[in-house]
Amino acid sequence: MRIFHMSDLHIGLRLYNRDLLEDQKAVLAEAAALAGQRQPDAVLIAGDIYDKPIPPAEAVEVFDRFLTDLTQKAPKAEIMIISGNHDSGARVNCFRSVLARQHVHMIGLPPQREEDRIEKVVLEDAFGKVNFYLLPFVRPSMVRLITGTGEDGRARSYAEAVAFLLERDAPDPAERNVLVSHQFYLPGDRKAEDIERMDSEIRMVGNIDEIPASVLEPYDYAALGHIHKPMKAGKDIFRYCGTPMACSVSEAGQEKGLLEVELGPKGEAPVIRPLPLHAPHGIRRVRGTLEEVLSQACDDYVQVTLTDRIDLDFADVRDRLRAAFPGLLEIRRDLPEREVRDRERGQEREMDPYELCLAFLGDLDEETDALLRDVINTVKGGGE
Numbered sequence: 001m002r003i004f005h006m007s008d009l010h011i012g013l014r015l016y017n018r019d020l021l022e023d024q025k026a027v028l029a030e031a032a033a034l035a036g037q038r039q040p041d042a043v044l045i046a047g048d049i050y051d052k053p054i055p056p057a058e059a060v061e062v063f064d065r066f067l068t069d070l071t072q073k074a075p076k077a078e079i080m081i082i083s084g085n086h087d088s089g090a091r092v093n094c095f096r097s098v099l100a101r102q103h104v105h106m107i108g109l110p111p112q113r114e115e116d117r118i119e120k121v122v123l124e125d126a127f128g129k130v131n132f133y134l135l136p137f138v139r140p141s142m143v144r145l146i147t148g149t150g151e152d153g154r155a156r157s158y159a160e161a162v163a164f165l166l167e168r169d170a171p172d173p174a175e176r177n178v179l180v181s182h183q184f185y186l187p188g189d190r191k192a193e194d195i196e197r198m199d200s201e202i203r204m205v206g207n208i209d210e211i212p213a214s215v216l217e218p219y220d221y222a223a224l225g226h227i228h229k230p231m232k233a234g235k236d237i238f239r240y241c242g243t244p245m246a247c248s249v250s251e252a253g254q255e256k257g258l259l260e261v262e263l264g265p266k267g268e269a270p271v272i273r274p275l276p277l278h279a280p281h282g283i284r285r286v287r288g289t290l291e292e293v294l295s296q297a298c299d300d301y302v303q304v305t306l307t308d309r310i311d312l313d314f315a316d317v318r319d320r321l322r323a324a325f326p327g328l329l330e331i332r333r334d335l336p337e338r339e340v341r342d343r344e345r346g347q348e349r350e351m352d353p354y355e356l357c358l359a360f361l362g363d364l365d366e367e368t369d370a371l372l373r374d375v376i377n378t379v380k381g382g383g384e
Helices: 021-038 057-073 096-100 140-147 158-168 290-294 314-324 337-350 353-361 366-383
Strands: 002-006 042-046 078-082 104-107 119-125 128-135 176-182 184-186 210-212 221-225 231-233 235-240 257-262 271-276 283-288 301-306 327-333
Touching: 002 021, 002 221, 021 057, 021 257, 042 128, 042 176, 042 221, 057 078, 078 119, 078 128, 078 176, 096 104, 104 119, 104 128, 128 158, 140 158, 158 210, 221 257, 235 271, 283 290, 290 301, 290 314, 314 327, 353 366
Parallel strands: 002 042, 042 078, 078 104, 128 176, 176 221, 184 210, 221 235, 283 301, 301 327
Antiparallel strands: 002 257, 119 128, 231 235, 257 271
């Protein structure tokens, strides 16, 4: 059985002030085209469809177009989607039973009552059944009517709540079983702080959301979402596929894509292949003197770090960098610590109002920048 594993689409995401919808359209169109070429039996999307619980209409339209494209190019594929921590579970859960009859399973909420069970979709191939267990993002408060409290009367933790649900609906070990889940699973030999997390990921204070990956043991494959960098949750068969395109500067240089998984007979290790996806614009970090940086002009989204040891006309530098990098995200200065302290002491006297505002506000899009200049000029004119 051939499976496509995707996650963390984050449709509607803005990178600094950059709208990424056109890039997201292109990447999702490429994923649909791959489905047309490879004809998977199942397409799994492991949470964070959208970047916000109430996505803008444009983001919903992009997702609608992707699903339409996917069902047309791979008409025999069973599409299974769960909500992530960025999604509104209730919204994703809408029309759940109606969509299931169209071979699209959108599961927004975990079991919440005693009679509820983790959604299971069963497919068959030449080797028998494959059971897909679809578990959306779980907070302990969502499932407390099922899990109750611990022996000491306290509320269950993330790890306890998820383990309780998985154990309650434990799969048949004689059959092939796949879990689709959006949580932070941690291998037993790793600490949460050792896992490289991206700037765009939401992290819980104290890593209270970490769950031991040992709870995944009953499954022949775990299609995981939540971590933005492709990685294993301990075993090779427990996988985070990562985002289909970079969502933050910290993801610069990462190869993005989806995973194709070939399930053979029970007991045989699945074959896992990364299939790269290519956004029209990459994300880059460019570092050097102004002249060195300008020599690397490109159309990607770029964070610039300037290392010049001389004073620069900020407005002029900004205009020149924008001309060289239409996708400019941010300008930083890298100065020796002593020089930074000296500059900070004299900055309030030396910087003009425009520079002071930029130092506080950070990089602005062209419309906001023009508005700022107009406001400052108006105030200056009124003062004269």
